[in-house]
Amino acid sequence: MTTTKKELYGILLNLRETYRCKVEESELASVLDITGTGYTNHQADDATMVYDQTVTASTLKALKARLRQIEETIAHYENGTYGICESCEREIDIARLEAIPYTRLCMRCAERRDYDAGM
Ligand SMILES: [Zn+2]
Numbered sequence: 001m002t003t004t005k006k007e008l009y010g011i012l013l014n015l016r017e018t019y020r021c022k023v024e025e026s027e028l029a030s031v032l033d034i035t036g037t038g039y040t041n042h043q044a045d046d047a048t049m050v051y052d053q054t055v056t057a058s059t060l061k062a063l064k065a066r067l068r069q070i071e072e073t074i075a076h077y078e079n080g081t082y083g084i085c086e087s088c089e090r091e092i093d094i095a096r097l098e099a100i101p102y103t104r105l106c107m108r109c110a111e112r113r114d115y116d117a118g119m
Pocket of ligand 1: 085086087088089090105106107108109110
């Protein structure tokens with residue numbers, strides 16, 4: 001059974017909700033971490049909290065970037081350009097979209113971009 005673009009659109013809408021919740025939770029967690037730091041008498045605890053805060057900040061940044069990517073992909077679906085590679089403008093393989101519904105590059109361009117990035 002092949003997934004249709006409409007089904008993938010539904011998946012993207014669910015993903016958007018999931019990531020919105022994750023971003024909210026992380027924002028809440030980072031606020032709690034900041035207010036918590038410096039209020040304990042144990043240095044080790046403070047160090048742990050600072051470490052947690054750093055992790056949360058980078059996690060939050062990654063979550064927000066992913067959420068933005070999902071939102072842009074949803075906008076592309078609504079424009080009728082979903083599933084078109086933004087580099088070579090060919091149709092992206094549906095199997096690739098099933099694996100990564102918010103991808104904007106076809107397999108070939110993604111591989112080339114990774115290669116260009118030195119990965
Ligand atoms: Zn391409």
